[in-house]
Amino acid sequence: MARQQKHRQPIINAAVTLFRRQGYASTGLNEIVDASNAPKGSLYYYFPEGKTSIAVAAVTEAGERVVETLEQLCSKSQTTADLIKSHARLLAGWMKKSNYRDGCPITTVLLELAPQERLISQAGRTAYNARINILCAKLKADGFSREHAKCLAQLCTSALQGSLIQARVERSGKPILTTADEMAKMLELMLSTENKGEE
Amino acid sequence: MARQQKHRQPIINAAVTLFRRQGYASTGLNEIVDASNAPKGSLYYYFPEGKTSIAVAAVTEAGERVVETLEQLCSKSQTTADLIKSHARLLAGWMKKSNYRDGCPITTVLLELAPQERLISQAGRTAYNARINILCAKLKADGFSREHAKCLAQLCTSALQGSLIQARVERSGKPILTTADEMAKMLELMLSTENKGEE
Numbered sequence: 001m002a003r004q005q006k007h008r009q010p011i012i013n014a015a016v017t018l019f020r021r022q023g024y025a026s027t028g029l030n031e032i033v034d035a036s037n038a039p040k041g042s043l044y045y046y047f048p049e050g051k052t053s054i055a056v057a058a059v060t061e062a063g064e065r066v067v068e069t070l071e072q073l074c075s076k077s078q079t080t081a082d083l084i085k086s087h088a089r090l091l092a093g094w095m096k097k098s099n100y101r102d103g104c105p106i107t108t109v110l111l112e113l114a115p116q117e118r119l120i121s122q123a124g125r126t127a128y129n130a131r132i133n134i135l136c137a138k139l140k141a142d143g144f145s146r147e148h149a150k151c152l153a154q155l156c157t158s159a160l161q162g163s164l165i166q167a168r169v170e171r172s173g174k175p176i177l178t179t180a181d182e183m184a185k186m187l188e189l190m191l192s193t194e195n196k197g198e199e
Numbered sequence: 200m201a202r203q204q205k206h207r208q209p210i211i212n213a214a215v216t217l218f219r220r221q222g223y224a225s226t227g228l229n230e231i232v233d234a235s236n237a238p239k240g241s242l243y244y245y246f247p248e249g250k251t252s253i254a255v256a257a258v259t260e261a262g263e264r265v266v267e268t269l270e271q272l273c274s275k276s277q278t279t280a281d282l283i284k285s286h287a288r289l290l291a292g293w294m295k296k297s298n299y300r301d302g303c304p305i306t307t308v309l310l311e312l313a314p315q316e317r318l319i320s321q322a323g324r325t326a327y328n329a330r331i332n333i334l335c336a337k338l339k340a341d342g343f344s345r346e347h348a349k350c351l352a353q354l355c356t357s358a359l360q361g362s363l364i365q366a367r368v369e370r371s372g373k374p375i376l377t378t379a380d381e382m383a384k385m386l387e388l389m390l391s392t393e394n395k396g397e398e
């Protein structure tokens with residue numbers, strides 16, 4: 001069992017990469033196993049429920065990676081505006097490096113399978129909530145009220161997610177960078193007005 | 200030929216509906232023909248290049264529908280903030296009606312096939328540009344400078360596109376409505392500041 005355990009993570013990693021590049025439906029189980037270098041038997045051992053359970057694990061893994069990235073950037077960013085701009089630069093760099101094939105690691109799978117597949121939708125909700133919570137905490141630290149921070153965190157998340165789609169189509173990081181820059185400007189302006197009202 | 204001509208649009212319409220609900224890869228040609236009520240022969244007659252060319256036509260059709268919707272809403276909206284809120288209400292209503300299965304009609308296909316498929320990426324770019332141009336014109340009419348309007352139109356488009364993904368996962372129109380409301384508030388604030396600077 002210890003020998004087989006080592007293949008779980010490579011299988012999930014391969015699924016994340018393939019699903020984000022080409023989607024869930026066009027990725028075959030054999031392709032995932034080949035890319036992971038795991039023996040075929042281990043796939044059925046770890047994911048007896050089949051492809052859907054691999055998708056749940058992939059969405060969960062991808063969501064955790066986004067959280068990790070955001071937490072790292074958060075600690076280096078003074079404000080949410082800085083955080084969003086740093087995140088956008090990172091995403092635009094990754095996109096360029098992958099020749100605009102690596103978009104958001106969860107979007108395509110979610111659009112193909114949510115809300116029909118309950119467990120995948122649930123994994124998507126968890127990933128979104130974790131992300132929104134980090135932004136929300138940073139926005140509150142900026143000085144936004146709790147209620148306003150929640151709504152703004154939603155907007156920031158939607159905006160970056162949406163810009164990743166267009167970046168693929170345009171084969172350019174510009175939609176991501178422009179979206180983040182405008183969002184950052186708006187946050188700064190909004191904060192200065194909000195604080196002025198409190199003085 | 201006149202007899203066969205009548206089947207082209209139903210085939211495209213069926214493809215738009217199926218691709219938006221379940222994606223490109225998991226939609227079979229037979230499924231499209233069945234949903235369109237067209238005889239199977241007509242599919243090969245109109246789309247001799249096969250499934251990819253149906254996807255190009257579907258992305259183009261869906262893009263034109265978005266333009267039509269936006270133009271209609273535009274004529275009834277005083278400002279871009281109003282336009283975005285009306286669009287969001289419409290989208291949230293459609294999502295609810297489809298039990299959160301009908302998201303953006305082009306996103307899933309684009310994420311599955313762009314940038315690898317050149318013609319589909321091109322159709323996606325055309326659809327995005329048309330949408331951004333309408334928003335840009337409205338933002339200029341609001342009083343934003345040409346350059347700023349272009350960037351803001353990008354942000355507004357990204358934000359609504361992104362919110363549609365989360366609406367499916369959450370089975371709720373709330374991500375769309377919250378995103379649009381915050382975006383509208385920001386536009387109004389930004390405009391009042393921009394105009395103040397010019398006085």
